[in-house]
Amino acid sequence: MAKKKKKSTSPNTIAVNKQARRLYDITEDLEAGISLKGSEVKSLRAGQVSFKDGYVRFTADGEAYLVGVHIAPYDKTGVYDQHDPERPRRLLMHKQEIENLQAKTEQKGLSVIPMRLYFARGKVKVQIGLGRGKNVHSKKQDIKDRDIARDTARQLADYK
Template structure:
C-alpha cells in the first residue's frame, strides 16, 4: 500500500511546531542553520522530530537549540548513534545572536523553534521571537476563530 502524503506541508518542510503560535505571540521570525551529525540528518529526512519543549539558549556568544527531540536513526550501528536530546548549535550571525540575546534578557521574550525545513540541501530552522500568551488571550483566539468559521459558513450558504 502506498504511503499517504501530507498535503499541508511543502515537500521541503520537515516539521512544524503547532504549539508555538498557540502558546506564544510571535513578534519576529528568523532563519537559522543548524549544526547536525549525519544520523540526525537521515532521521530528519524521515520526519522524526518533536518540538515539544524546544527553546533557544545563549552561551558564550553562541545560540543553542535545546529540548528538540530528533529520534535516533534505526539503520545506524549502536556505537554511532546520536543523543536525541542534545543541545544543537544554531548558525546565526553574531549581530543576530546579540540582538536576540538582548531582547530575551531585557523584555522577557523567548525564542522558540517554529519550523524545520530543507533549503538547498541544508537543514534550516525558523525561529520565532515571542511573548507567552495568558489564558485569556488563548480563549479570545479560539473565540475569534469560531466566529470567522461561522461567518464563512453563512457566506458559503448564500
C-alpha cells in the same frame, strides 16, 4: 540542448511546531542554520522529530543552542555511532543576530522558540520565532475569534 532543472521556491518542510502559535504571540521570525550529525540528518529525512519543549538558549560566549528538540536515533545506524536525541544543537547565525535576540530576551522577557524545520538548498534550516507567552485569557480569545470567523464564512457561503 538539455533541459535545466527547475529550482523549487518552497523549501521542503520536515516538521512544524503546531504549539508555537497557540502558546506564544510571535512578533518576529528568522531563519537559522543548525549543526547536525549525519545520523540526525537521516532521521530528519525520515521525519522523526518532536519539538515538545524546544527553545533557544544563549551562552555567555555569544552562541545560540537549540535545546529540548527530540530527534530520534536513526535505526539503521550502528550502536556506537548513534547520537543523543536530546543534545543541544548549535544554531548557525551571524553574531549580530544572536546579540540582538539575546538582548531582546533579557530586557523584554521574550522567548525564542523553534517554529519549523525544513530543507533549503540541501541544508537543514530552522525557523525560529521571537514571542511572548500567552495567558489563558488570550488563548480563549483567539479560539473565540477563530470560531466567529468560521461562522461568518459559512454564512457567506450559504448566502451565495
